[in-house]
Amino acid sequence: MATTTATPVTTPHAPRPEAGPRKRRKVEPIYYLFLLPALVLFSLAITLPAVMGIFYSFTNSIGFGEWEFVGLINYQAMFSDPAILQSYLFTFGFAAVTVVVVNVVAFLLAVGLTARIRFKSGLRAIFVIPMVISGIIIAYVFNYLFSNSVPAAGSSLGISWLSESLLANPDLAWVAIVVVTAWQAIPGTLLIYIAGLLSIPGDVYEAADLDGASKLQALLRITLPLVAGYVVINVILGFKNFLNAYDIIVGLTNGGPGTETRSIAMTIVTGFTGGDYAYQMANATVFFLITIVISLVQLRATRGRSAL
Amino acid sequence: MRFLLSKPEAIPYFRDLIAEFNASQQDVEVVFDTSSNLQAGFLRGNPPDLGLLNYNMEMARFMARGALSDLKDMPEAGRILPEVQDLVNNLAAYPGRTSVLPYSVMAASVIYNKQIFADNGVEVPETWDDFLAVCDTLKAAGVVPIYSTFKDAWTVSQGLFDYTVGGMVDVAGFYRQLREEGTNVGPDSEVSFAKTLTEPVSRMEMLAENYTNEDAASRGYGDGNLAFSKGEGAMYFQGPWAFGEIAKSGPDLDLGTFPLPMTDDPESRKVRVNIDLAAWIPEDSTHKDAARTFLSYLFQPDVMNAYNESQLGYGTTTDAAPVTDPRILGMKPYFDEARFYQGASQAIPLTIPTENYLQGIVTGAGVEPTLQTLDADWARLALRQ
Incomplete structure (x- = not known):
């Protein structure tokens, strides 16, 4: 990445908002809007199921029906x-x-x-x-x-x-x-x-x-x-x-x-x-x-x- | 209401039946579903309204967790043969409910080529020693005694394993004890795979080693049907479902069936059965009444009999017509007297890779270490579920 001083290859022209100190730079809100669709889709399709999966790994669920917590037994x-x-x-x-x-x-x-x-x-x-x-x-x-x-x-x-x-x-x-x-x-x-x-x-x-x-x-x-x-x-x-x-x-x-x-x-x-x-x-x-x-x-x- | 049936061979029959039913009345419209994923359907709370599927451990867990509704009050429930209903209860039960109604039972045992038997002067064996003598005679004559297809792991478990174990061990009793032992299953428990099944499984390994075709490990189910239809083996450890496939390339073959004798007592012989189709209605179904109407339609004696006749199945009700096909007639006395067992491989939860383990045994992994692994897996599963 271009943020370390150790690397000889730097790309100063790259528009990277977090490269400088935050206080001085004002981020265009439109960038967040660009991120939104991907963020929503990723959260719904990847993050949420993953979190649910991690949650169920502490239960004895078989995917449906009755279940209870079993701690770390799995x-x-x-x-x-x-x-x-x-x-x-x-x-x-x-x-x-x-x-x-x-x-x-x-x-x-x-x-x-x-x-x-x-x-x-x-x-x-x-x-x-x-x-x-x-x-x-x-x-x-x-x-x-x-x-x-x-x-x-x-x-x-x-x-x-x-x-x-x-x-x-x-x-x-x-x-x-x-x-x-x-x-x-x-x-x-x-x-x-x-x-x-x-x-x-x-x-x-x-x-x-x-x-x-x-x-x-x-x-x-x-x-x-x-x-x-x-x-x-x-x-x-x-x-x-x-x-x-x-x-x-x-x-x-x-x-x-x-x-x-x-x-x-x-x-x-x-x-x-x-x-x-x-x-x-x-x-x-x-x-x-x-x-x-x-x-x-x-x-x-x-x-x-x-x-x- | 959505009706799920996924057995490929039965789809044309039920498609016609549904068309007939839909045309005959206005109240219930049956939508045929042949492919949806059960686990996902139940998981989303959107299961089919009526299922007519193979009943095994995969289905049993839906019942055990209370996902299937009670059908005890339906008149059809009273017509089921008690010993057949027991097959359901052997796998799993939900207290106070009758949620699964068997529709068709398949009886499986050793399929043999009558012509090859006659040519070599051997008869259907009645004891274990007889059986070995038959195998030796055939082998000496250059005939493959048992055509095997180890590449498809399920053929090892449903054939060699289930027949050898079922012929020696009380399968239902063994699993009942095993479930009681639960997490204790292991070297010190009263029953265990390593303790109870070592003898039959060693015999299975011996048969695989000495009396099967040399290329068994690289042959699959399809190859086996073709080879057996060409007379490349005298016996074939498959169920009645293979007859249709064998007939495609050997329509005139004279075939019969006999239970694998595993002891010295001819009276102890039994056949392997499995519930080929069983009906159930999920708790989450939104069209329970419509589902019940269609269930009653399906369970009319003439509809059931016609299905069983076409699929070489055995009827599950007290008023079912007797089987007549000569290829499965050899098992009728055993079925009528309830001298049958459910495949031992069918009672192990699917999450344990039983088929892979058994395939391992016939391709060189040891009997005892594998059975000990099964014990450990069983205990681990009991710990967490």
Whole structure:
């Protein structure tokens, strides 16, 4: 943000009413009017239900009918519930791995697709297609591939671990989920990287070329540092999205085999529809607090870079 | 008044019925609802006026919290078979009320391919040892004894789990005790999943390990129906709802049913039943009288009988017509003598991922740790609800 003195990148021309001392500046009331519709909608659709949810997490409500206060029992039960703890472990592990896979692949693709190659725009269009298909459809298609096509290929090639469906393997089902999620998430990330790479002026490469830098050196010493801001954006957006993993898992494994691949969002939704309203509201509250902490850490870590 | 029915196979039948009813009188106009979300409807205080749905733990909690009105004074309530009404009460009850009227019961047991049995010279087994002998004979002949579809977790719980447990354990009694134990369920309680169900569930694991198709873990319900209709397995642990699907690709298959024998005593065999459809009227309904009128219309004997005949269901009333379809005739004596149980997996609240746990067992997670997890989940749920 532009308010700290530590950052070299400042944007003095930005009209930020709270930048100066409050007494001297008179705020146009019209700004508040602009804010009003969004504020009202946000409060009604997000804040109010969230507050109600937090309230019910201290009751034994199942969503309707008679209920009573139970204090912190939901929280107490939750922290000893292996199903919930495992869903946290799985979701965070999954999100971390997927972020790395998505960013590495998307970055390399972006480098390729911004180089001087043939059929560049055609290839770009093809690579972006997965982005416009809905997650659940992708999941069902891959479900079929993993259950039938991949095992058939695996057994005809004599690869034993591939001849059984990945989705049925308790130790490897998560790999399938990472692959499919990455397949869907790479295009969005790719587009942001392409925009980043195109923003690098050509003369820095010319200068590097004159100094005798190899292609690899140019990539590591010039390209990477200059798109660092885009990397940060992609990692933050990606991690946030992958923590909410739901539709692809439902379509691929529905949490199985066993409970190996149940994500936090899945645990909350299935518990809620199964009548465990208050309990899963407690779970959602904890998840909410954790994501707030993560966002604060990320905001702090990326301060100054966001101006890129 | 809004009528909710979401069973896909039954929608065409009830659509015609509603059109007929609406045309026949002027007082009540029935609006057909096949898709609205129950939980959300009750939550908003805007539930359907009359529901005719599968009755399970999900529905039971609406009754347990007093969200369904009392129908005891309706003449239809008096016609329900007492042992069928007990199936409702086994799951949950609200003191002093009869809020749920069963409409159709599905009886499920082992489906077998009569041709494959005859070709291999085996007969319907009556004891556990017989059953294993049948499986061994079939396996030795290169036939898959039990075609299984572990990819769809529900097929594990409704088939292998419910049949093995129901054949050995008094399901209703077990859950009654389990509910009394509540938060005490665990290693020290009188009954528990780990204590009471280890034996049947170990047998279930053994069957899954030795007598199912090798690719069971990557096969789903749809794959199973297709494979079974092509004769790729001798037995199939599914309910009558699968017959219609199997008939699509194998219309001439000669199929029968028998209860899975789990003991040495042929007399102890029972079939699994579930309340396929049951009617209820919410407290929050604003058209209770209209809903009652249509309920009475639905419960006329000829309307009920026609439904049950078309869906291979069993009637729930004292005046219901007997079943005649040869595919489910094998279970008639058991139903008539009330030698049935409700699926053990159906009595566990849905918030506990039972189906996932059972799928875990057949794909390699241990029996005992999984049952202990179920115990812990049960106790935790009792603590907070």
